[in-house]
Amino acid sequence: MNNVSKSSAIFTGMAAVLFPICGLLLILSGIYLHLVPQLPDVESLKHVEFKTPLQILSKDGHLIAEYGDEHTTPLTYRQIPPMFIQAVTAAEDDRFFSHEGIDPRGLARAAFELVTTGSIQSGGSTITMQVAKNYFLSHEKTFSRKFTEILLAHEIEQTLTKQEILTLYVNKIFLGHRAYGIAAASQVYFGKNIRDLNLPQLAMIAGLPKAPSRYNPVDDAPRAMERRNWILGRMHTLGYISDTQFQKAVQAPVGLSYRGTISEVNGLYLAEMVRDTLVQRFGEDIYTSGWKVYTTVPADRQNAANLAVRDGLIAYDHRHGYRGPEAQHADIDDFHAVNGLEPGEVEQVNPQSINVSLRDGENITIPWSGLSWARKSLGSGRIGLPPQSASDVVKSGDIIRCLHTAQGWELAELPQVQGLLIALDPRDGSLQALVGGFDFFASKYNRVIQGGRQVGSSIKPFIYASALDHGYTPASMINDAPLSFTFGDQVWTPQNDDGEFMGPITLRRALYLSRNLVSIRLLQAQGLDPVIRYMGRFGLPVSQMPRNLTLALGSMDALPLQMATGYATFANGGYRINPYFIDHVTDARGKILFRAQPLSVCSGCDNPQMAGHAPRVIPATVAFQMNSILRDVIVHGTGRGALALGRNDVAGKTGTTNEARDAWFDGYSPTLVAVTWVGYDNPASLGSGEFGGVAAVPVWNSFMEHALASTPVQGWSMPSGLAAVWTSKINGQPTSNSDPDGYMEYLPADQAPQSTPTAPAASGSTATDQLF
Incomplete structure (x- = not known):
């Protein structure tokens, strides 16, 4: 009886274990059979087209502006810094190159959380599973989604190489502040190409995937640094970096240079013209198309035009006196730089200089040469006497504008007048x-x-x-x-x-x-x-x-x-x-979609009216x-x-x-x-x-x-049908070249004298006698 009882107990115990397992397996099998036919085709990952923003570029390829909700700059595997690969795998999936898409230990941890809390908090996702989620699935935390993620990860590992999987991951992952992918994050947070980042900067970006809003250095620098240093510690533990590298990296400052999109050319008025033209012609899809629009405008000329207008308006402003500070004892963070005019608070007024604290924390000194222009504006075009000391111009606590020039810092103010330049x-x-x-x-x-x-x-x-x-x-x-x-x-x-x-x-x-x-x-x-x-x-x-x-x-x-x-x-x-202002447009792969075909001048052509040539008017x-x-x-x-x-x-x-x-x-x-x-x-x-010669000509000159600095001097050649005739500016008649009031005039050949007079000619009738 005892043996029977023992056998019965063993059977009962085994049944208690096996039946739930079998039941779970049956349930999983049913879910598997239900989900597999619905799985997306992972082959599509071989032909991914990223939602890359529209870029407006100068004629020579410098970025003017970028339009789109997502900042994305796709990389190839070779363009990913090896040290970043080490950093991100240390942070997210240190067995990435050895597992087959699934990490059993991580999944066990996630399953335990599901059973005990009813939800999954820590994930357990490998990089491959994150690729499956980012490209095919929603971000809801449910068992069905997690199981689908596992199945897709397995399929992805069977279809793509590890290098292809990692490339997809680093190009798609959201990293905060509209940055998708590590190349975009490098530009957004550090203002650099990803290849130019150092170890601590790479580690900081590697720390973003877990919680971009929590760990990005713009919104929470201390927490971002804490996360960065944890990743550096993981890299050190895994043997990726030496003791010296680790110690140096954890001591490094954040090094933040947040700037969103890096614009190399100040041309937003032009960029807006381009954007508006493209939207009208192609619709809103252009914002995620990855198109590059090359304008006709060279970067150096555009930047020179901006400086010319800015400096010309500031010069006009100087001629009409200083209107005073923008505020007194205000929060400097409420003021922003405008076209190079930096906001600052006057900290100390010296006899012939002032000490100013700029919005970014830099402390500068404006010498007398940068203050002496500031005669007080009295209104109605009147200005006061020249100042004799800095205290005649500003007071401590004034919120002012500062401009850095080749001669150093000077006092400035936002012009009320406007200006423009078109070339x-x-x-x-x-x-x-x-x-x-x-x-x-x-x-x-x-x-x-x-x-x-x-x-x-x-x-x-x-x-x-x-x-x-x-x-x-x-x-x-x-x-x-x-x-x-x-x-x-x-x-x-x-x-x-x-x-x-x-x-x-x-x-x-x-x-x-x-x-x-x-x-x-x-x-x-x-x-x-x-x-x-x-x-x-x-x-x-x-x-x-x-x-x-x-x-x-x-x-x-x-x-x-x-x-x-x-x-x-x-x-x-x-x-x-x-x-016209658009030279050509390329798609995300570099294929030319449009190229301008302007009418051009062909003065030497036999038939200048032919197609492609500008008409003579x-x-x-x-x-x-x-x-x-x-x-x-x-x-x-x-x-x-x-x-x-x-x-x-x-x-x-x-x-x-x-x-x-x-x-x-x-x-x-x-x-x-x-x-x-x-x-x-x-x-x-x-x-x-x-007048135009005072206010507008200096802008044009600049x-x-x-x-024209690199353009040789080249005048206009006199065409046939004209004759150069020495003419009197007093009466408009041909005269001798010895006439002190004479000058060279260009007259219709059929109206020119056959020979130059030897003495000033008498005034005769003209075609415009009726105007007197």
Whole structure:
């Protein structure tokens, strides 16, 4: 009986153990048979296309901007630093290279948690299981999902190599702050390429997968360092790093350089134009397509344009006095850098300098050379006396702006005035630089392509070009004398800027001296409608032109881009080009999806009207004459500030509207057109003396000096149909080369004398006698 009882007890005990096991196996088998047909095809992992963001690049491949919810930069296995592989396996799965996708010990721990707590807290996932979860599954913590994860991990291990699995893992894992993958995290947290990170930085990134929001160094640096040092300890224990490496690494600071996306080019106004164009054409999918858009803009020219606009507006601001601090004894963290103008708090005021604590904690000294400009702004364009000491300018506790220049730190302030620059290549219309305002984040309004402003005297060259194309010459005499017009009970008596009149004057001198009365007479003589139609050839907005004689003074509104397009016709010898800013687009694999095919100038072609070539819209003779006259604007006229470039192959025209509300300079060389503008968004006077030659020309100079630095001087060649004739600037008639009032003029060949006179010629009748 005892043996029977013992046998029965053994059987009962075995049954108590085996039946649940068998039941569990049956349940697992049922789940397996249910889940296997539903498993996704792991072969798809061999052809993964990551949701990489849209990148906007300069023509030479430098990053301008990145658009998309996920920062992803996929790597190949060879691009993964070996030390990172050691760090991440030490942290996440130290048996990765030896197991077959499943870690029994980790699973046992997870199963115990499920039985005892009803949920899985620690996971037990291998790197392969995490790949299965990240690419195929949700993040819910259920038994069904975990079992599916195990099955997929097994399938993945049978299909892919360890190297392929690890590559998928490091490219997909979320690492906080919109960074997906280690390459993106390297840029986001340290501002570096992953290959340039050191051991402690690699270990810190390896610590992020467990809890990105908890362990990232931006949100919690102490906890991130604690996690990093734990991983370094694991690497040391596993023999991956030496004692010396370990000790040095755990002592290293966080080394954070958080910057989100690394932008190498300051061109967000341009980037926004590109983004908007692509969304309209291709839809919202572009944000995850991995496309790279190469613009036509070289990085160095774009950065030079930004500096030119910034420095020009700061210089204008200096001329009009210091308005005072932005705040007093405020929290410096509430203020942010704007286009290089760093916020700081004045800590100490010395007799001839101040000590300032910047927002990032750096302590600087601003010497007297950086303070002495700050005469107090008294309003209405008035400024106070020059300061004698630093205490005349600031007080301790002032929140100020600081700008670092080549000469050191200086006091600055955020300009209230705005400005812009647009540059393009007149030979094909490709944009070379675009700055739509002082700072994109302060104002996203792109003044180059939005709104439009009165152009002032910048319009005059197009009226003069029409005259040259219809019987006038640069030597034609026109009367600079008073005019008066009556409109009902209103009387309009236009004036020149200087309030004076010069009497009979050549067309050339009238333009480079910007005589208003001459422009009005010239427009009146030709007729409004013919001139407006003619100006339409240049791409100017005909619909915006007033149907009255104020057009001669630039009362119309135009976009800076339209003005640049118009002046390009002079620069290129008479052709109409169409501006464009996207050079080509590639997909994530580098395949070209689009390449621009602009109309380009081909002045030497037998048939310049053929497909692919820009159409001629004004004669080559007229373009050359205008270039010669607009060169004189710089040599003798209102644009003399551009002489600072030291080049004889640049020309242009200033523009200033009533009460100096707008200051323009439209200038160019044979290879580059640049238009600059300075003014207030809500039109107001820029102040006494702030003409185009004062406010806008310096911005143009600064940009062109850099942009043309490597371009040889090359003027415009005189086309056939013209003759160079020594001409009197007094009466516009041919004269001898010994005449002190003579100059070289370019006249139609059929109007040129057969020989140069030996003495000054008497004044004779001209085609414009009716204008007197």
